Amino acid sequence: MGFFGKFKNLFTSKEEQQEVEVYDKGLEKSRKEFVSKITLLNTRYKKVSNEYFEELEEILIMADIGVNTVMEFIDKLKKRVKHENIEDVNDLKEIIVDEMFIIYVDNAIMVNKIKYADEGPTVILFVGVNGVGKTTTIGKMAAKLKSEGKSVLLVAGDTFRAGAVEQLCEWGEKTSCPVVYKENADPASVMYDGVDKALKENYDVVLVDTAGRLQNKTNLMNELDKINRVIGKLIPGAPHETLLVIDATTGQNGISQAKEFQKITNITGIVLTKLDGTAKGGIVLAIKEEVGIPVKYVGLGETAKDLQVFDIEKYIYGLFKDM
Secondary structure, eight states: OOHHHHHHTTOOSHHHHHHHHHHHHHTHHHHHHHHHHHHHHHHHOSBOOHHHHHHHHHHHHHTTOOHHHHHHHHHHHHHHHHHTTOOBGGGGHHHHHHHHHHHHHTTSOOOOSOOOOSSSOEEEEEEOOTTSSHHHHHHHHHHHHHHTTOOEEEEEOOOSSTTHHHHHHHHHHHHTOOEEOOTTOOHHHHHHHHHHHHHHTTOSEEEEEOOOOOSSHHHHHHHHHHHHHHHHHHSTTOOSEEEEEEEGGGTHHHHHHHHHHHHHSOOOEEEEEOGGGOSOTTHHHHHHHHHOOOEEEEEOSSSGGGEEEOOHHHHHHHHHTTO
């Protein structure tokens, strides 16, 4: 049994096996592009050399892992090659995978779970620019939480974008979750109504949509500050999570968005959507390395079940299993 056959055996439960299949299918585009290039490289070079490392470096950068991350990664590979006296390029396969783990974890405790309130409603704020799939993510998250037996309330805080309220209401109907909204209202007043309703009616989770305009950072920062204050007055310590939604197909532009939003508000986690639609799945590693925020969810397809809690082992397996 090969390395990845053993690796897959780590996922023992039926639920884990199903999740592995979602990662497997969702990362197919990235895997074909990425692994085929490394396989081709390994057929052209039998021995490890500086030229081999230069080409490997280029492949990793093209996979959107990020220049700084790749440089650090290659340096670590070179040190291990020297320390372990590795000459055959095929002996590098397991080391490449091993070092990918180390880059993501980096001796830190990576928290990919949602921080739920000890008592009362848990408030989760979703931020991100327009077009990244924010409202769709909220709908999928609502479906996921409902399937786990939680009562969910949706709050349409994006009163700026045309059609945003209607879109969230559609998801409310699909998932049988009530939606709190007001047409052309101050977002903070919608938040107040939503959180107040959640408290009075004992909802488990409140999922909050927000406006996605990053062009005027001052306005957005003021708006998010006001929203946070309103929520915090009603529920001390809330919002419990602020999740930044990024479209994986935008590549390095997504990382730029993460850096900008970090300046504006306290981001606790990232939702990476449309990962199945890009051949550059290495962006997961770049985000962690360059922004230092954990990826908490990944979108690997169109259905609600394709929104998965991020798991580094399943991700690495899905990305490298054909190698």
